[in-house]
Amino acid sequence: MMTALLILHGFVAVALMGAITHQALAVCASSDARAPSFFRRFRAVPAAAFANAVIALYLLSALLGAIAYLSFKTDIQPFLERNRHWHALGFFDLKEDFIAIGLGILPAYWLCWRQSLPDHGGQARVALTVILAFIVWWSFLAGHVINNIRGFES
């Protein structure tokens, strides 16, 4: 059951990472969709269209992670402590702190991307998107490292 939940959490996280990365790159350096290179076309997405999807995926991923966290605390963390994986635990601790702060900025992020309120701070929109992108990437990598240390069903 927990393995299935973790795989689902991973799927949602990958979708979220793709959406927020598209959006962050588009908002930092927008490009022409007809551009010749892949990297330029990657940045040429309609960034505002990703906002609601990013919020929904972030909330879903946080919820699935919060459920899986119960099992982590009882089954995985003691193993990591016994084997002195202190740095991995530190990175995971940061992951949970960053995700919490990300939850707090979601309403402001949503407002900044609303089409009907375009004047409310382009700077804030860019900064919040970049912060969320950093949180998502950090969380994905930290979770991935923890998962690799312990492994499924081991």
Place this chain on the structure above:
Amino acid sequence: MMSAPALRRFTFAYATAFAVIFVVVRAYGLALFTVYPAQGVVLMGTHRSRDVVAPAMGFLAPEMFFYGWVAYAAIGALVVAMVAALLPDRWFPLWRWCVWAVPATAMIACVYLTLPWFRL
């Protein structure tokens, strides 16, 4: 239904207050409730295993404060944001910066609070 400026003050104050409150409760270990996943028990307030059982037996009842920290920050930020929504716009000259600079600073503070893991 809130007006656009009030909604902006609400969301921006929420982001700022959430980050500040989360770091404070994280630093001082103030959880609204404590979860004991192994026992399936939730207790209101902050309860450390080592305070109720022998320290060497604490691993049998690992406690979780994270949910309690988030709950504290969410409720506290909601109160601050509701007050901010009622105040005039001129009281918030720095909101464009605070909304992202405060959470970013809070993340750096969390790195500082996590440093003990990296000294082991």
